[in-house]
Amino acid sequence: MAYMIISGLLCGAALGFVMQRGRFCLTGGFRDMYLAKNNRIFYALLLAIAIQSIGVFLLMDLGVFEYSAGAFPIVSVIIGSYIFGIGIILAGGCATGTWYRAGEGLIGSWIALAGYMLMSTIMKSGVLAPFNQKFQQVGVLPANSIPDTIGINHWFLVIPFAAIVGFILYKQFTKPKIAIPTLKPKRTGLAHILFEKRWNPFATASLIGIIAFLAWPLSAATGRVFGLGITTPSANILQYLTTGDSTFINWGVFLVLGIFAGSFIAAKGSNEFRFRMPDVKTGINSFIGGNLMGVGASLAGGCSIGNGLVMTAVMTWQGWIGLLFMILGTWTASYFVYVRPRQKAKSVKLEKQPASV
Template identity: 45%
Template sequence: MILTGLAVGIALGIVMQRGRFCVTGMLRDIFLQRSWRTFVGLLIVIAVHAVGLAALTSTGVITPTYNNFAPMAVIVGGFIFGFGIILSGGCASGTWYRSGEGLVGSWIALATYAISTAAMKDGALTGFTDVMFSWETELTTLPAMFGVSVWWFVIPFAALTAYLVRRFMILEAQRPKIARLGNQPAWKRPLHVYTAGALIGLIGVIAWPLSAAAGRNSGLGITTPTSHTLQYATTGDESYLNWGVMLVLGILVGSFIAAKATGEFRVRVADATTSVRAVVGGTMMGVGASLAGGCTVGNGMVQTSLFSFQGWIALLFIAIGVGVAAKIFLKPASVAKREAATTETYSTEESLAHATPTSAEDRVLPLNTQDTQDTQGTGTAATPAPLGGVKVATSLVSLKPAVSEKLRDLGSGYYALDSLGAVCPFPLIEAKDVMKTLQSGDHLVIDFDCTQATDAIPQWCATDGHEVTDFKETGEASWQITVKKG
């Protein structure tokens, strides 16, 4: 029976990979993009899950058990987990499926996540776990507290989710069409995040009775199965080889199958900074999820659908941890730049102090019509003599905004940004940052190999009014998109 876990995991891995379904990104977008659009995808998972599990419980097919709410463990654990998933570049399920795409940074985060989870549950850190769980309340679920059927919560929540889906779909229909990769068959195109959410919710409903039939009275879960995977691999103890272990291994297999079939698999080695963050983030994920009683799947999808105190409060503090870490760590690379309007004027000394030009001629414009006449009176602009590689004006000048040093000038208003090797969300962060330095009508050519950016960058363009003039594959798990500034 445990092989049904492998089948469920493969299906889950395929859907998550094709839907770029990442709860970390959904929570991160709330803080960095001020957007709730993708978060609604998580609400769809919860709503579908809630309806299905309520139906299965009402008919006696499953009999969920509910943990007493331990405030200190859940609150602290949720925050630590949320902070950690920003550093590791993905939540627990996201780390599993991105490992299947070939991201070495995710492999590192997955290893330290498994080690710290095992230490918290059965190893050297069990004492710390016990202390954190020492304060336990009688609270379990909201329906139990109010003494009502779970349907009193399920139906209004499903209705609210349906309203939000309709609202965001209408907004999506009103904005420019999202650019997609050219000459790509329909089966290779990513799933809409809402479609992926509905499928994941359905898979979660199917998972519970299959898991229960294998002796595991639970549904989808990542943290404990990850710990058991490590313990089985290191001890050979077959008691650890269970339905949950098959589930997480299936996610890895399903993601690999989907990525390989669509040309999105390639081993991508992380740089030193990303690797260090993955070690720290993975460790924090394991510690936090063990304390909170689950990750963004166990708490954020399953326990929330049961309307438990643990699930919803853990999700809240995971979001807070994501928000704090995002503000600290998710910033564009720092370079010398100046954001000045085209009508601003500077003296020659100020011009030299601020100049970081790729091409000096693109920066120096005459202030008045007299400066546009050459010495022969032909009406063409005179060329100032260069000084230290920067052309010097002899009077006040009006400057264009300085183009970022991150860019390579391709000429004719085209600039190149190399984001190869950058993990989500940095290709988008860097693109937004350098776009501020370009003029309307300039083109930004972005090379990247982050799978999630194939959706995130076109979404940003449609939202901010930029035009995608070209979008193509340049190799295995490598893409190039050309964006015209609006």
């Protein structure tokens, strides 16, 4: 039990600290792919996936642990991931982003987190559990693993994928640099690097990939053979609080609590922590978004981390198809939340302009 608590909290704290300081937000990254045609965070995500994938398959080949991806509930993954993508735009952050931004003191993220935990619990063990279970049985394909489906060794996917990511990084680092003015540092040494210096997204992604890789053996040592996960542990917290059943306490619970703690430490150290109350509209959107996140992640069997970072790294259909439809969901919501209101505002402005004589 002591190992579970310490390793879970430390792994989560490291992830929360790195994500907060690196401002690693997949919601913003997916949104910017559509609105700003900026793929930088998405490329960083691919780097984190590649690092984790190499490490995890090496451990499995060495016999450190065994993992089976099982069957592939394609219908629930597609629909759930799409709903989740819509939800994270309304909530203002994905599952991990909501936890780490709550650690910054953002009350809107607390509201989204409440909706997310509540609906995840309802979907997993509440009145909607039978619906969730039956829906996940619709259109199930026998093999979730891409290498098993194709009939090849996993390294024939991992190595080319890592090579593609390496080429993308080469193209990114050889682009002309844009000079960004920086203020004179107030701190020196390690304090400057940790709490003041602007973090490069690819350096941040490299650290996230390493943490995601380490999560596998740390978690497997407690009997939970999986890597980073947010949705089920978030639901487990509420399930434990309402039932007192200690079986809901696992490595993942301490992971998500660690994310909150690590983000708080990072935000306090960089003087970014402060309580920020959202307006009524933002608060309502956050709660609705959190509920959609809970529904979507429960149906899809994972969130932006569970599917988008972890299940992609072990080369499953669930991970990559889930990631695709998650992105499509964020683009759909971005159109209605950002693009369409601007178009309407522009149209109204043109209508109010006096006609030329």
